[in-house]
Amino acid sequence: MEKYIDTDLCKECGGVCCQQNGCIFLPQDFEKMTFNYLKNEIDKGYISIAGQPFNGFYENGWSFLLYLRARNCDAPIVDLITSGGPCSLLTETGCKLDEEHRPTLGLLVKPTKIGGPCEKMFPQEALMSWINYNDVLCQLIKHYTKKDVVDIIIEQTKEKSRSINNKRALRIELKAMEEHLYYYLSIMNNNPYYTSQEAKRMLSPKYYSWKPKNN
Ligand code: SF4
Ligand code: SF4
Numbered sequence: 001m002e003k004y005i006d007t008d009l010c011k012e013c014g015g016v017c018c019q020q021n022g023c024i025f026l027p028q029d030f031e032k033m034t035f036n037y038l039k040n041e042i043d044k045g046y047i048s049i050a051g052q053p054f055n056g057f058y059e060n061g062w063s064f065l066l067y068l069r070a071r072n073c074d075a076p077i078v079d080l081i082t083s084g085g086p087c088s089l090l091t092e093t094g095c096k097l098d099e100e101h102r103p104t105l106g107l108l109v110k111p112t113k114i115g116g117p118c119e120k121m122f123p124q125e126a127l128m129s130w131i132n133y134n135d136v137l138c139q140l141i142k143h144y145t146k147k148d149v150v151d152i153i154i155e156q157t158k159e160k161s162r163s164i165n166n167k168r169a170l171r172i173e174l175k176a177m178e179e180h181l182y183y184y185l186s187i188m189n190n191n192p193y194y195t196s197q198e199a200k201r202m203l204s205p206k207y208y209s210w211k212p213k214n215n
Pocket of ligand 1: 010011013014017111112116118
């Protein structure tokens with residue numbers, strides 16, 4: 001798989017993208033996609049179960065795509081509606097993970113501009129390939145929280161909305177991810193929810209069968 005590394009540029013930049021959010025893994029980053037294997041990886045402490053709403057598969061619906069990302073500082077294990085970074089793996093000398101173990105979607109961002117945004121060299125279908133493994137991530141969420149995915153989404157959305165409103169009232173600058181939350185909310189408030197399995201049945205396989213080259 002092609003990797004995009006420019007240590008000098010990223011050093012000069014100081015890891016602005018890593019300060020905004022931990023980067024996202026792909027299923028191909030894990031040896032196995034079983035409950036026990038992934039639980040063991042998550043329990044190492046630097047991975048969160050994350051995700052984002054998506055629509056477009058059906059004109060009046062939205063669903064929630066679950067995936068794994070590098071855990072942000074102070075973020076919970078199940079961090080579905082994230083406030084963003086900094087990534088817990090970011091140090092003064094760069095990423096704690098070597099290139100072999102770094103999340104693939106991070107390696108598929110081409111360093112192009114100090115301060116970013118840098119060029120994403122992957123299609124949306126790469127992220128959507130996680131839909132094939134959302135069942136096992138749902139089971140892991142249940143294990144860690146004793147709750148269903150949709151309940152966590154509602155709970156964390158309400159919590160983040162409250163914290164954003166408080167920040168706005170106090171004129172505290174919002175993080176980039178917090179600004180983005182408004183986009184999420186408009187999708188979620190105006191359309192019915194479908195589980196990821198229901199959404200998958202409505203999607204053409206071309207939207208979720210992407211694999212990195214040489215994989
Ligand atoms: S924002 Fe771009 S230049 Fe800066 S650290 Fe990230 S990839 Fe490198
Ligand atoms: S995993 Fe490494 S490269 Fe990715 S956001 Fe964290 S510190 Fe940056």
